[in-house]
Amino acid sequence: MSMFGQVYVKDNKYKLKGEFHHLTPNTPIRDADDNWKLLGVTNPRDMTFIHSYGGEAIFFESLSQGKLMATRCDQDGCDSKGTIYIPFRTHCPDCLGKNSVIDLTDIAKTTAKVHTFMVCERSGAFNVLEKPIKFINIEFDGVATILMSYLSLGEPEFNMEVVPIFKTTGPTFTILDLSWVPKGTSESQLPEGFTF
Numbered sequence: 676m677s678m679f680g681q682v683y684v685k686d687n688k689y690k691l692k693g694e695f696h697h698l699t700p701n702t703p704i705r706d707a708d709d710n711w712k713l714l715g716v717t718n719p720r721d722m723t724f725i726h727s728y729g730g731e732a733i734f735f736e737s738l739s740q741g742k743l744m745a746t747r748c749d750q751d752g753c754d755s756k757g758t759i760y761i762p763f764r765t766h767c768p769d770c771l772g773k774n775s776v777i778d779l780t781d782i783a784k785t786t787a788k789v790h791t792f793m794v795c796e797r798s799g800a801f802n803v804l805e806k807p808i809k810f811i812n813i814e815f816d817g818v819a820t821i822l823m824s825y826l827s828l829g830e831p832e833f834n835m836e837v838v839p840i841f842k843t844t845g846p847t848f849t850i851l852d853l854s855w856v857p858k859g860t861s862e863s864q865l866p867e868g869f870t871f
């Protein structure tokens with residue numbers, strides 16, 4: 676097994692280690708109705724894409740540390756000054772100024788409620804969440820936007836009070852490091868690797 680491609684940044688440049696693509700043997704495609712005549716070949720492809728988080732990196736880093744970060748427009752003269760956004764918006768959609776990063780963890784722990792939800796019995800390719808997936812849209816006091824995430828325990832209901840949980844052990848540094856459970860859930864019930 677070759678080493679997965681890994682990336683770090685030094686002197687403002689990507690430094691690559693390991694393999695970013697793999698040569699995998701072709702296999703023949705044959706016609707079962709015509710004496711297994713050759714019709715073509717499969718061309719397996721396996722690539723590593725380098726996905727930069729840019730100004731959103733602090734959001735994902737914070738999840739791994741048990742913190743939920745949001746942003747707020749603090750620009751004088753903006754009609755939307757003081758508006759808080761999560762999902763994390765690096766820039767204000769109204770004045771296009773750079774937003775301030777704020778810690779929303781306490782507000783999330785005390786005011787998060789299910790706005791609406793969707794239970795997904797069948798998923799697309801590469802899903803790693805347990806099915807059915809309980810997608811929830813979450814509202815917070817004083818926040819202008821609704822956050823899409825997933826409920827790890829219990830059944831979703833409208834206006835249900837939920838609290839965030841974070842994958843602080845073995846984080847993936849993706850949005851899956853954030854999940855939610857009903858308020859009152861005990862620490863021992865949380866999925867592996869997650870903490871409050």
Ligand SMILES: [Zn+2]
Binds near residue numbers: 750753754755767772
């Ligand atoms: Zn603004």
